[in-house]
Amino acid sequence: DAGVIQSPRHEVTEMGQEVTLRCKPISGHDYLFWYRQTMMRGLELLIYFNNNVPIDDSGMPEDRFSAKMPNASFSTLKIQPSEPRDSAVYFCASRSTGTSGDNEQFFGPGTRLTVL
Amino acid sequence: EDQVTQSPEALRLQEGESSSLNCSYTVSGLRGLFWYRQDPGKGPEFLFTLYSAGEEKEKERLKATLTKKESFLHITAPKPEDSATYLCAVQAGFQKLVFGTGTRLLVSP
Numbered sequence: 001d002a003g004v005i006q007s008p009r010h011e012v013t014e015m016g017q018e019v020t021l022r023c024k025p026i027s028g029h030d031y032l033f034w035y036r037q038t039m040m041r042g043l044e045l046l047i048y049f050n051n052n053v054p055i056d057d058s059g060m061p062e063d064r065f066s067a068k069m070p071n072a073s074f075s076t077l078k079i080q081p082s083e084p085r086d087s088a089v090y091f092c093a094s095r096s097t098g099t100s101g102d103n104e105q106f107f108g109p110g111t112r113l114t115v116l
Numbered sequence: 117e118d119q120v121t122q123s124p125e126a127l128r129l130q131e132g133e134s135s136s137l138n139c140s141y142t143v144s145g146l147r148g149l150f151w152y153r154q155d156p157g158k159g160p161e162f163l164f165t166l167y168s169a170g171e172e173k174e175k176e177r178l179k180a181t182l183t184k185k186e187s188f189l190h191i192t193a194p195k196p197e198d199s200a201t202y203l204c205a206v207q208a209g210f211q212k213l214v215f216g217t218g219t220r221l222l223v224s225p
Contacts, residue, residue, distance in 0.1 A: 004159070031211060042217035043160070043203065056212060091159050103148055105213065107159030 004108035006092050012114045018080040021111045024073055025094030033093040033105060034067055034077050043091070049075065082115045089113070118143045118208040122216035129194055129223050137189040137219045139204030147207040149187050151180050154201045154218070163189075163202075194223045 005024040013019055025032045033048040047057040052069045060067070064083070069075040079086055089112050093105040121140045129135055141149065148167050152160035164173045166182040173180050177198065179190040189202055201220045205213040 033211075043205075043215040045212055045214075048211055050211075056209065093159070102162070102165040103207070104150070104162035104165060106162070107152075109157075109159050 004092055004094055004106055006090075006108040006111050008111060009109065010112045010114075012116065013082055014116050015083055016081045017115075018078065019082045019086075019113060019115075021077040021090050021092075021113070023075045023077070023092030023108060025075070025092070026096075026106055027073070029094035029096045029106075030072075031095045031097070031105075032069060032075050033095075034075070035091040035093065035107075037089045037091060037110070046077070079113075082113075084115045087113055087115050118206060118214045120204055120206055120214055120216035122202075122204050122219050124219060125217070126220040127222070129191075129221070131195055131223055131225050132193045134190070134192045134194070136191070137202055137204075137221070139187040139189070139216055140185060141187070141204075141206045142185075143206045143208050143214070145208070147210075149182055150205040150207070150213065151178075151187070151189055152203040152205065154203055160203055191221070194221075196223045196225050199223045 007022045030051050034046040035043050037043045046059045047067045049069045067077045089110045091107050091110045093107045095105045119142045123138045148165050151163040154160045164180040169184045171182050177192050181188045199222050201218040203218045205215040
């Protein structure tokens with residue numbers, strides 16, 4: 001398996017623009033997570049899905065952020081409008097129920113977002 | 117509020133110099149404590165999960181232990197390739213992980 005795939009790997013945009021980050025989870029995984037990592041706050045959970053349904057979005061910072069999972073193999077995180085404080089590395093992770101006693105999440109390589 | 121604190125923030129070791137990283141946590145109902153390794157420019161890579169006080173797990177030069185208040189990641193005779201940021205996380209809610217800010221480890225030859 002190719003692992004969790006994220007695109008783009010780097011995104012530079014100007015304040016006010018719409019940004020869409022994409023994620024393809026590992027095939028067969030039923031949970032998908034979106035995280036944001038900054039130097040100040042570390043790795044923070046934004047939202048997670050189970051079987052394509054959003055379960056907990058309490059970490060989404062504000063209404064400018066939205067996430068969708070239209071099918072089991074694709075998810076998007078959208079920021080509209082973007083602001084400089086959104087600059088961070090965004091990670092997608094997935095996991096499967098019950099296949100491992102370790103309950104580990106598998107992370108993608110991340111998207112480094114810079115908002116000018 | 118669920119919280120994870122890692123110390124030290126950064127650690128520099130000579131090759132072969134053993135040490136320990138600390139992860140202190142407060143959580144209402146621990147469902148698991150996780151250790152991940154993160155290399156620069158990459159996503160976190162899973163190392164261990166611990167579920168109950170007294171549990172220990174080992175992998176090569178790494179050994180993770182758990183008490184009711186903290187976890188330690190012991191690194192025995194480290195090599196330069198062990199240089200990375202080590203992240204600790206607790207599973208608080210059903211699937212929710214709360215991460216610490218990590219310990220940056222540099223092992224010099």
